[in-house]
Amino acid sequence: GENVEQHPSTLSVQEGDSAVIKCTYSDSASNYFPWYKQELGKRPQLIIDIRSNVGEKKDQRIAVTLNKTAKHFSLHITETQPEDSAVYFCAASAHNNAGNMLTFGGGTRLMVKP
Amino acid sequence: EPEVTQTPSHQVTQMGQEVILRCVPISNHLYFYWYRQILGQKVEFLVSFYNNEISEKSEIFDDQFSVERPDGSNFTLKIRSTKLEDSAMYFCASSAQGEGGYTFGSGTRLTVV
Numbered sequence: 008g009e010n011v012e013q014h015p016s017t018l019s020v021q022e023g024d025s026a027v028i029k030c031t032y033s034d035s036a037s038n039y040f041p042w043y044k045q046e047l048g049k050r051p052q053l054i055i056d057i058r059s060n061v062g063e064k065k066d067q068r069i070a071v072t073l074n075k076t077a078k079h080f081s082l083h084i085t086e087t088q089p090e091d092s093a094v095y096f097c098a099a100s101a102h103n104n105a106g107n108m109l110t111f112g113g114g115t116r117l118m119v120k121p
Numbered sequence: 122e123p124e125v126t127q128t129p130s131h132q133v134t135q136m137g138q139e140v141i142l143r144c145v146p147i148s149n150h151l152y153f154y155w156y157r158q159i160l161g162q163k164v165e166f167l168v169s170f171y172n173n174e175i176s177e178k179s180e181i182f183d184d185q186f187s188v189e190r191p192d193g194s195n196f197t198l199k200i201r202s203t204k205l206e207d208s209a210m211y212f213c214a215s216s217a218q219g220e221g222g223y224t225f226g227s228g229t230r231l232t233v234v
Contacts, residue, residue, distance in 0.1 A: 041222050043164075050212060050225040051164060096164060106152050106169035106176045106219050113163045 009034040011099050013112025020087050021120050028115045030097035031079045037099040039107065040073060040080045045094045087119045123147040125226035127213050133232045134203055142198045142229045144213030153196045154214040154223065155188065164212065170196065203233045
């Protein structure tokens with residue numbers, strides 16, 4: 008089955024700096040890669056996603072890049088703000104007609120210091 | 122914005138007891154999922170449900186677990202005989218399509234004592 012590794016497990020940055028979180032996956036059939044933000048005690052919330060036919064996607068201060076050959080994808084947050092502090096999870100899936108099982112990485116706790 | 126609703130938000134149960142966790146997916150969604158998250162750990166897939174049957178399940182989803190869509194709106198997860206290690210946050214999710222992102226509910230924190 009799919010295995011997703013995520014690094015680093017914790018990341019501390021100064022407000023205004025950039026943050027980069029990296030994930031690798033094992034199943035070459037995976038074709039969908041979402042990123043979720045989870046604040047303490049809350050539900051995971053989708054912040055950005057990318058499909059395997061695209062190499063990069065950007066949405067304001069966040070961007071995701073995908074390297075299919077190397078089987079890795081990354082989340083980039085620019086101009087970080089204290090409210091970006093949360094746990095971020097990457098995930099991967101190879102959808103089929105019956106659904107879309109996500110395999111999550113271990114999470115990165117991002118702390119943005121004011 | 123439509124939401125996935127889960128009840129209860131917190132359930133405490135004695136080891137060996139049965140629990141039913143309830144979810145109301147977004148109304149026009151066709152695909153339903155249960156995930157769990159042990160405190161401080163990653164989110165783990167349990168089961169997906171489509172067209173009134175289980176489409177995929179993980180190794181975690183053993184004979185103690187079952188899911189049901191008893192009517193047009195509810196989607197339930199039953200744990201027949203709870204164990205201490207079942208203590209976790211259980212998230213329900215739904216999606217309109219079999220691909221792409223989906224919406225998670227706010228979760229049920231299950232504590233087995």
